[in-house]
Amino acid sequence: MSPLLDIKGLSVSFRTPRGDLKALRDVALQVGRGEIVGIIGESGCGKSTLINAIIGLLPANTGAVKGHIGFDGQELVGLPINAMRKLRGERITTIFQDPMTALNPVLTIGAQMTAIQYRRRASTSEKRRRAIEFLEKVRMPDAARRLDQYPHQFSGGMRQRICIAMALLTEPDLLIADEPTTALDATLEVQVIHLLRELQRDIGCSVLFISHHLGAVAELCGRVAIMYAGEVVEQGTAGDIFRDPRHPYTRKLLECDPGRITERQEILPTIPGELPDLVHVPQGCIFRDRCPERFALCGERPPEVTVRPGHQAACHKARELVAS
Amino acid sequence: MTPLLEVSDVVIRFPIHSRIAARLTGQPSSIEAVAGVSFTLEAGSTYALVGESGSGKTTLARAITGLVPIEGGQVDFAGRTISGLSEAALRGVRREIAMIFQDPIGSLSPRLSVRAILAEPFKVHGETADLDGKIARLLDDVGLSPHFAQRYPHQLSGGQARRVSIARALALRPKLVIADEPTAGLDVSIQGEMLNLMRDLQRKFGTTFLMITHNLNVVRHVADRMAVMYLGRIVEEGLTDDIFKAPRHRYTTALLSANLKAEPEAASYVIEAEGETPSLLNRPKGCEFHPRCLFKREVCRTAMPEEQMPSADHRFACHNPA
Ligand SMILES: Nc1ncnc2c1ncn2[C@@H]1O[C@H](COP(=O)(O)OP(=O)(O)OP(=O)(O)O)[C@@H](O)[C@H]1O
Ligand SMILES: Nc1ncnc2c1ncn2[C@@H]1O[C@H](COP(=O)(O)OP(=O)(O)OP(=O)(O)O)[C@@H](O)[C@H]1O
Ligand code: SF4
Ligand SMILES: [Mg+2]
Ligand SMILES: [Mg+2]
Numbered sequence: 284m285s286p287l288l289d290i291k292g293l294s295v296s297f298r299t300p301r302g303d304l305k306a307l308r309d310v311a312l313q314v315g316r317g318e319i320v321g322i323i324g325e326s327g328c329g330k331s332t333l334i335n336a337i338i339g340l341l342p343a344n345t346g347a348v349k350g351h352i353g354f355d356g357q358e359l360v361g362l363p364i365n366a367m368r369k370l371r372g373e374r375i376t377t378i379f380q381d382p383m384t385a386l387n388p389v390l391t392i393g394a395q396m397t398a399i400q401y402r403r404r405a406s407t408s409e410k411r412r413r414a415i416e417f418l419e420k421v422r423m424p425d426a427a428r429r430l431d432q433y434p435h436q437f438s439g440g441m442r443q444r445i446c447i448a449m450a451l452l453t454e455p456d457l458l459i460a461d462e463p464t465t466a467l468d469a470t471l472e473v474q475v476i477h478l479l480r481e482l483q484r485d486i487g488c489s490v491l492f493i494s495h496h497l498g499a500v501a502e503l504c505g506r507v508a509i510m511y512a513g514e515v516v517e518q519g520t521a522g523d524i525f526r527d528p529r530h531p532y533t534r535k536l537l538e539c540d541p542g543r544i545t546e547r548q549e550i551l552p553t554i555p556g557e558l559p560d561l562v563h564v565p566q567g568c569i570f571r572d573r574c575p576e577r578f579a580l581c582g583e584r585p586p587e588v589t590v591r592p593g594h595q596a597a598c599h600k601a602r603e604l605v606a607s
Numbered sequence: 608m609t610p611l612l613e614v615s616d617v618v619i620r621f622p623i624h625s626r627i628a629a630r631l632t633g634q635p636s637s638i639e640a641v642a643g644v645s646f647t648l649e650a651g652s653t654y655a656l657v658g659e660s661g662s663g664k665t666t667l668a669r670a671i672t673g674l675v676p677i678e679g680g681q682v683d684f685a686g687r688t689i690s691g692l693s694e695a696a697l698r699g700v701r702r703e704i705a706m707i708f709q710d711p712i713g714s715l716s717p718r719l720s721v722r723a724i725l726a727e728p729f730k731v732h733g734e735t736a737d738l739d740g741k742i743a744r745l746l747d748d749v750g751l752s753p754h755f756a757q758r759y760p761h762q763l764s765g766g767q768a769r770r771v772s773i774a775r776a777l778a779l780r781p782k783l784v785i786a787d788e789p790t791a792g793l794d795v796s797i798q799g800e801m802l803n804l805m806r807d808l809q810r811k812f813g814t815t816f817l818m819i820t821h822n823l824n825v826v827r828h829v830a831d832r833m834a835v836m837y838l839g840r841i842v843e844e845g846l847t848d849d850i851f852k853a854p855r856h857r858y859t860t861a862l863l864s865a866n867l868k869a870e871p872e873a874a875s876y877v878i879e880a881e882g883e884t885p886s887l888l889n890r891p892k893g894c895e896f897h898p899r900c901l902f903k904r905e906v907c908r909t910a911m912p913e914e915q916m917p918s919a920d921h922r923f924a925c926h927n928p929a
Contacts, residue, residue, distance in 0.1 A: 326793055381712045541824040
C-alpha cells in the first residue's frame with residue numbers, strides 16, 4: 284500500500300525585502316498508515332512551514348511552492364481552497380505550536396469543542412459530554428465545570444491540553460502535532476504521549492510529531508527525520524537516529540541534549556555558528572560552515588547515502604561516521 | 608548574601624462564580640490559585656519554579672510584577688515592599704524587573720516589527736541614543752542576524768519569536784528577570800546558547816533570574832535553588848543539587864522519574880489519580896497529593912503534613928517522604 288503521506292521534492296520560498304527566502308528545499312518525507320513519525324530540527328529550519336504546506340495554510344508572502352505532497356493518493360499542492368478546507372475538517376487535524384493563537388479568545392472552550400464536532404450527528408448535550416470525556420483524558424481538572432470558561436482563564440499547559448483534546452475529538456486519518464507538549468510538566472507529558480499512542484492504536488491514524496524534546500520523540504516515534512536549514516538531512520528508525528546517527532548535525536544535536544549530560548555544567552554545549560542565510564543559500568553541504576567533519580568534497584552537494592535500508596543521511600562521510 | 612526578592616505567604620484568588628451561584632452550587636465563589644507561597648531569591652542567583660501544569664507558577668510570576676493583584680501576603684523587592692503599589696509607584700520598579708512571557712508569539716504585538724518591539728523599552732525610559740546599535744546588539748545576543756529587525760512576529764518561527772522576547776526582556780539590563788518557560792520551543796543547541804547568555808549576564812551584571820520551566824534538564828544545570836509547586840503551594844524547596852540527589856516529597860520523586868530520556872524503549876513513568884483529578888475547586892483533604900500518591904498512609908488522607916526542614920537549606924511537606 285502507498286504511504287498515507289508522501290512528500291517528494293517539496294520546495295517553498297517566502298518573498299522578503301531582501302529576496303526570496305528558501306525555507307524548504309527538495310524535501311522528501313513519507314508517513315505510512317498507522318505510523319508515528321517524528322521531526323526534529325534547529326529552530327527556524329522549516330518544520331512549521333512543512334506543516335503549513337501540507338494543510339494549505341502558507342502565509343500571504345509565500346512565493347513558489349514546488350514538488351508533490353501526496354495524501355492518500357491525492358495531490359495537495361495546488362488543491363483548491365475548498366477541497367483543502369474539507370480535508371482539514373475531516374481527515375487531517377493539526378495541533379498548532381502556539382495554543383493561544385489556535386484558540387478563539389472570545390468563545391468558551393465548550394463552544395469551541397462542540398463546534399469542532401460538526402460532522403457528528405449528535406445533540407449538543409451529547410457533544411458536550413464527549414468534550415468533557417476528552418478533557419478528562421488529557422487530565423483537565425473539573426472538566427465539566429470549566430467548559431464555560433474562556434481560554435485566558437486557563438494556564439499555558441491547560442490551553443495546550445485543550446488543543447490536544449480538540450484534535451483527538453476529530454478522529455483524523457493524519458494528526459499533525461507541532462510541539463504539543465512544551466507547556467506540560469514531565470508527568471503530564473508522558474501521559475499525553477501515551478494518549479497519542481493509544482489514539483493511534485484505536486483509530487489507526489498516522490501521526491507527524493514535531494518536537495524539540497528528544498526524549499519525547501524517542502519515546503513516541505517509530506521513525507524520525509532530522510531537518511536542518513530547510514532540508515531533511517537524515518532519517519531512519521528512532522534506534523538508528525538515537526543510537527547510530529550518521530549526519531554530523533544529528534550527532535552535534537544529540538551531544539547538546541542536557542538530558543544526556545549527567546554532571547551539572549556551568550556552560551552548556553552548543554553548536555557554534557549560526558543557521559546559513561536562506562536568502563543566499565550557500566553551495567555544497569548546507570551544514571558545512573558548522574561541521575567539524577568537513578573536508579574538500581563538502582563544497583559539493585552531498586548525496587543521499589543509504590546507511591542501511593530505511594536509514595539515510597545526506598553527508599559525504601555518512602558511511603564512515605559510525606557510533607563510537 | 609542579600610535577598611533581592613522576598614515572597615511571603617502570598618495568596619492569589621480568581622473569582623469563578625457569583626456569590627449567588629456559589630451558594631446555589633455549594634461551591635466556593637473563588638479559587639486559590641496561589642495558596643500561601645513563600646520563598647527568597649538571593650541577588651545574583653538563579654531560582655527555578657517547577658511543578659504541575661496549573662499549579663500557579665505563571666500567576667505567581669504575574670503577581671510579582673504587579674500584573675495580578677494579591678489578596679494576602681507581601682512581595683519585597685530590593686528592600687522595598689512592592690505588592691499593593693499603585694501603577695505610578697510601580698513604574699520605577701518595572702524598569703528593574705523584566706518578564707519573559709510563556710506565550711512567545713502572543714506576547715509580541717503583531718503590528719510591530721521586531722525593531723519596534725525592541726525599541727519600545729528604550730523609548731519608554733528615554734534611552735534612545737544609538738537605538739539601532741542597541742537593537743543590533745540585542746539581536747546578536749540572542750543569535751539572530753540584523754535583518755530580523757525588519758520582520759513581523761508572524762514571519763518568525765516559534766523559536767525566533769521566543770528569542771525576540773528574551774532580547775526585549777534583557778534590553779534595559781534589569782536586576783531581576785522573571786522568565787516563564789524561556790526555552791520552550793528552542794532546540795537543544797539554541798537552548799544552550801540562551802542559558803549560557805543568561806549566565807553571562809549574571810556574571811557580568813549580577814542579574815538575578817526567576818525561571819519557571821517544565822524542563823528538568825534545564826533546572827538541573829542552571830538553577831541554584833528550586834521550588835516544586837503543587838495545587839498552588841510549594842511542596843518542596845531547597846538547593847537544586849540536594850533535591851536532584853535526594854528528593855523527599857513524593858510528588859517531586861514522581862516528577863523527576865517521569866523525565867523522558869532520549870533513549871528509545873527506555874521505561875517511562877506515569878502517576879495516575881484515583882477518582883477525579885485533584886483540582887483547586889475540590890482540594891483533597893489531608894495531603895493534597897494523596898489521591899495520586901503511591902506511598903500514602905492513612906494519615907495522608909486526613910491531616911495536612913507539616914513542613915519539615917532536614918537542613919537549613921531544604922524544606923518539604925510529606926508524611927511519608929522518600
Ligand atoms: N511569513 C514568513 N516570511 C518570511 N520568512 C518566514 C515566514 N515564516 C517563516 N519564515 C522563516 O522561514 C524559516 C522557517 O520557519 P518555520 O516557522 O518553518 O521554522 P520551525 O522549524 O518551525 O522553527 P521553530 O522550531 O523555531 O518553530 C525561518 O527562518 C523563518 O524565519
Ligand atoms: N484569569 C484567570 N481567571 C480564572 N482562573 C485563572 C486565571 N488565570 C489563571 N487561572 C487559573 O489559575 C490556576 C493556575 O494557573 P497558572 O497559569 O498560574 O498555572 P501554571 O502553573 O503557570 O501552569 P502551566 O505550567 O500549565 O503554565 C489554573 O487553574 C488556572 O486555570
Ligand atoms: S557533507 Fe561534509 S560538511 Fe556536510 S555534514 Fe558531511 S562532513 Fe559535514
Ligand atoms: Mg515551528
Ligand atoms: Mg504557566
